[in-house]
Amino acid sequence: MSTDPRYCEEVLRRLRELPGAGxxxxxxxxxxxxxxxxxxxxxxxxxxxxxxxxxxxARFRAFGCPHFLAGASWxxxxxxxxxxxxxxxxxxxxxxxxxAVPAAKYGRLLTLQDAVRAVAGNWPGETGSTV
Amino acid sequence: xxxVIYLDNAxxxxxxxxxxxxxxxxxxxxxxxxxPSATNHAPGRRARARIEQARADVAALVGAVPEQIVxxxxxxxxxxxxxxxxxxxxxxxxxHIVTSRTEHxxxxxxxxxxxxxxxxxxxxxxxxxxIVEPQQVEQALRPxxxxxxxxxxxxxxxxxxxVGRVGALCRARGVLFHxxxxxxxxxxxxxxxxxxxDLLALTAHKVHGPKGVGALCxxxxxxxxxxxxxxxGGQERGLRSGTLPTHQIVGMGTAFRIAAAEMATDAPRIxxxxxxLWQSLRALPGVELNGDxxxxxxxxxxxxxxxxxxxxxxxxxxDLAVASGSACAxxxxxxxxxxxxxxxxxxxxxxxxxxxxxxxxxRAEVESAAARIRDEVLRLRAVGLATPVAGAGG
Numbered sequence: 001m002s003t004d005p006r007y008c009e010e011v012l013r014r015l016r017e018l019p020g021a022g023x024x025x026x027x028x029x030x031x032x033x034x035x036x037x038x039x040x041x042x043x044x045x046x047x048x049x050x051x052x053x054x055x056x057x058a059r060f061r062a063f064g065c066p067h068f069l070a071g072a073s074w075x076x077x078x079x080x081x082x083x084x085x086x087x088x089x090x091x092x093x094x095x096x097x098x099x100a101v102p103a104a105k106y107g108r109l110l111t112l113q114d115a116v117r118a119v120a121g122n123w124p125g126e127t128g129s130t131v
Numbered sequence: 132x133x134x135v136i137y138l139d140n141a142x143x144x145x146x147x148x149x150x151x152x153x154x155x156x157x158x159x160x161x162x163x164x165x166x167p168s169a170t171n172h173a174p175g176r177r178a179r180a181r182i183e184q185a186r187a188d189v190a191a192l193v194g195a196v197p198e199q200i201v202x203x204x205x206x207x208x209x210x211x212x213x214x215x216x217x218x219x220x221x222x223x224x225x226x227h228i229v230t231s232r233t234e235h236x237x238x239x240x241x242x243x244x245x246x247x248x249x250x251x252x253x254x255x256x257x258x259x260x261x262i263v264e265p266q267q268v269e270q271a272l273r274p275x276x277x278x279x280x281x282x283x284x285x286x287x288x289x290x291x292x293x294v295g296r297v298g299a300l301c302r303a304r305g306v307l308f309h310x311x312x313x314x315x316x317x318x319x320x321x322x323x324x325x326x327x328x329d330l331l332a333l334t335a336h337k338v339h340g341p342k343g344v345g346a347l348c349x350x351x352x353x354x355x356x357x358x359x360x361x362x363x364g365g366q367e368r369g370l371r372s373g374t375l376p377t378h379q380i381v382g383m384g385t386a387f388r389i390a391a392a393e394m395a396t397d398a399p400r401i402x403x404x405x406x407x408l409w410q411s412l413r414a415l416p417g418v419e420l421n422g423d424x425x426x427x428x429x430x431x432x433x434x435x436x437x438x439x440x441x442x443x444x445x446x447x448x449x450d451l452a453v454a455s456g457s458a459c460a461x462x463x464x465x466x467x468x469x470x471x472x473x474x475x476x477x478x479x480x481x482x483x484x485x486x487x488x489x490x491x492x493x494r495a496e497v498e499s500a501a502a503r504i505r506d507e508v509l510r511l512r513a514v515g516l517a518t519p520v521a522g523a524g525g
Binding site: 004007012015016018021022038039040041042043044045060061062063064065066069 | 438439440442443446447449476477478481510513514515516
């Protein structure tokens with residue numbers, strides 16, 4: 001069976017295994033970030049458990065293409081240990097490089113960036129939280 | 132031995148072994164490889180005889196006489212020759228064309244070219260089931276209408292247009308009628324005389340023949356004029372110049388002869404497999420059939436599966452060869468224009484799959500494919516957002 005050249009092995013692995021998918025354990029102090037629209041083909045919800053000012057665990061739920069789902073999955077690992085300030089300036093190009101995302105899909109990664117920055121905006125204890 | 136279950140027969144089919152055997156007889160130095168235009172020598176005459184036998188086989192499948200068949204490189208070229216050739220030849224009679232929004236690009240793109248040349252094109256919107264009603268065509272006709280172009284079977288959703296009634300009304304109004312039969316020839320009864328079809332586009336590779344060969348069946352009485360697209364050696368009565376590919380044409384003739392003999396058994400068997408597939412998939416909540424449930428060709432099933440994105444579902448099913456109804460682009464997944472013309476939302480159009488069966492599809496393959504699709508849909512839905520899927524219950 002030949003491999004589809006549109007997707008790198010890491011994208012295919014993440015689509016197969018979907019690491020980081022689902023919900024945080026009940027009771028976690030969490031920051032949520034939502035972005036996208038299913039009608040537009042991509043939507044994501046990132047849930048980050050926060051302790052001592054850092055993300056200690058993250059989960060995602062998403063609807064979208066393989067690169068988008070793999071990007072959301074990758075973020076649940078990338079965001080561990082991150083502070084709010086890092087999330088507020090996180091740039092989608094990091095995911096593009098890590099997952100060899102083609103240029104045609106960069107718009108999808110901007111949706112992930114929006115979700116990450118929404119997490120920063122909804123940081124627990126922050127005023128103006130939209131969660 | 133491939134581990135992939137092939138359910139993309141609407142895209143193309145594997146050649147029937149009998150077709151391959153016939154083609155091989157025209158390739159080697161011991162075979163009928165000669166130029167069929169070189170009738171001054173025996174090898175050329177043998178090749179010519181095989182071309183003419185194939186022409187008769189293709190004509191017989193569609194109720195035509197051999198002289199009506201002009202070989203092309205496939206249905207795309209046949210559609211182009213029909214639409215562009217007829218409109219340009221008859222432009223003095225009028226510059227209006229009627230077609231539908233769900234035609235293949237092989238018709239829509241020539242229509243857009245004709246618009247650039249000063250023609251006006253009416254693009255009919257089919258109903259929710261994908262059917263263009265003959266009354267819609269009738270209402271769109273004008274005194275300046277020179278051509279109506281309608282596909283027999285839609286390549287994405289498999290629905291069947293009533294070409295007989297449209298043909299009759301076109302004939303009564305003196306308007307040329309072109310039918311793209313790429314998805315129906317060899318699978319359904321077509322008769323250019325009965326259905327009043329002036330131009331019929333055909334291809335070999337959708338019916339277990341080779342790729343790269345097709346034909347345009349052209350009304351002969353009264354003779355229908357066309358402006359050619361290809362100029363050169365004057366083959367095919369000047370309508371399509373170029374050395375005839377004997378092996379491919381023989382392959383097409385053989386494929387059509389087999390289809391004529393086996394259609395009566397193939398079609399119900401394939402329709403049964405399609406129904407088995409549909410019944411298996413519809414047991415999942417949020418799965419909808421695209422297109423009219425009754426008026427459809429045996430082998431094509433198009434479904435929208437709410438809650439999963441088509442490209443991801445396809446990617447998660449590397450062991451299945453099926454088609455998706457969307458292509459994920461820069462900032463927006465581009466849903467199928469056919470499904471959108473039927474009124475499907477972008478969300479459902481992006482979540483569509485086309486599964487198409489052929490002569491070599493088996494019950495075991497269908498059962499295995501249905502189980503795999505169900506498993507992956509449930510897995511991908513489990514990580515989706517909490518938007519309820521219609522009928523999904525808890």
